[in-house]
Amino acid sequence: MIRPALALLAAVLALAPPAARAQFPNDTVRIGVLTDMSGPFADATGPGSALAARMAAEDFAPESNGLKVEILVGDHLNKPDVGVAIARAWVDQEGVAAIADLPNSGVALAVANVMKEKNRVALASSSATSDLTGKACAPTTVQWETDTWAQGNSIARAMLSARLDSWYFITVDYALGHTLVRDATAPLLAGGGTVLGEVSIPLGTTDFSAPLLQAQASGAKVIMLANTGADAVNAVKQAAEFGVGRSGAQIGALFMKIPDIHALGLQAAQGLLLTTAFYWDLNDDTRAWSRRFAARFNGRMPTEDQASVYAAALHYLRSVRDNRTLDGVRAVEAMKRTKLQDRLFASTEIRADGRVLHPMFLFRVKAPSESTSPYDAYQLVQTIPADQAFRPLAEGGCPLVK
Secondary structure: OHHHHHHHHHHHHHHOOHHHHOOOHHHEEEEEEEEOOOOOOOOOOHHHHHHHHHHHHHHHHHHOOOOEEEEEEEEOOOOHHHHHHHHHHHHHHHOOOEEEEOOOHHHHHHHHHHHHHHOOEEEEOOOOOHHHHOOOOOOOEEEOOOOHHHHHHHHHHHHHHOOOOEEEEEEEOOHHHHHHHHHHHHHHHHOOOEEEEEEEEOOOOOOOHHHHHHHHHOOOOEEEEEOOHHHHHHHHHHHHHHOEOOEOOEEEEOOOOHHHHHHHOHHHHOOOEEEEOOOOOOOHHHHHHHHHHHHOOOOOOOOHHHHHHHHHHHHHHHHHHHHOOOOHHHHHHHHHHOOOOOOOOOOOEEOOOOEEEOOEEEEEEOOHHHOOOOOOOEEEEEEEOHHHHOOOHHHOOOOOOO
16 A cells, blocks of 8 residues: 555656755755846946855855855856846756846846746846836846836936936947836926937947037937946046037936946046935945955945845845745745845835835935045935835836736
8 A cells, every 4th residue: 555655656746847846956046147247237247246146145044044055157248149048058957046137138138038937036136127027027027226217217307407408318229228218208208308319329339429429419408328337438438538518418327337437437427417226335234235245356346236136136035945935936926025124225125016116316426526435436416215216016017017
């Protein structure tokens, strides 16, 4: 009687999904950091994002209840097909349960779709497209930090209040740039502003002379850069060289990071208004964590992308520990139910569409005379509460929202 029963049990287990047979193979959770290691987003993400994920694993260890964490790192080369190939190999061959970081919105959208198909989790901690919590939302995706709606809404309101109401966009020609323009244009037009033109530039462009002069000739009050990373740095540097923005048009930036400002220098960047979800010198918690990070990263302070990799990975690990599951849908449901313990972003909740809610901050870049250290770059202008910072839940078009 015992042998037939054991044989039947073995047959049932053989037919069960792998996740049902062993939720935590070897008591290990594997997280992949899929990032840009050498391209235009490498300074904001890249090796720093890998370090942030490892710091999350280290901080989780004392409370892990025996779970081990392994961090894998891959370079998607800013190509969606490369990102998809790595994601599939990680899940199918390496047992990766979640993929974090995902700079480059085109890569993020493609990889999030793979993770939905595989029922594993996409922690879109450095992906700015608001489509991830809109029409492309998924029950296996969580989006930390900022998005294009939050960036555009915040900066448009600030510009309009200063009567800077006619804009010309210089746009990086991929998903991030186009969604930045879309999500900044809506509040600009709603507030009575106008768009006088737009030029799209390939990712990795180094010569911005023609588009800058074209934008200046339009007569727009604001030349708005809808790009980031090295592209944004080159554009601001060349604007200063050509005198664009020194008289007449104001240079604006929809998506600049602290390494961009550091690379530019305060002399070129002073006076820029920008919005961000995290700044290393914001409060005691951000300073303490950032100094730990900088001590292991050649003195470089973390970006909001790198901080969000840490926050997302730590919250994910706590949720799968408490709910004993690597199933993507169930893990994200647990993340939405679990009270956030996030000191870096003061996060309040994860909405039904996967959007993490937290305050956003409007900063002005300091003049050289105002700064006391290399990364002392921002002066806080305004705190935007979480319920005002992000697109209303009902307006995103997410099919998960009832």
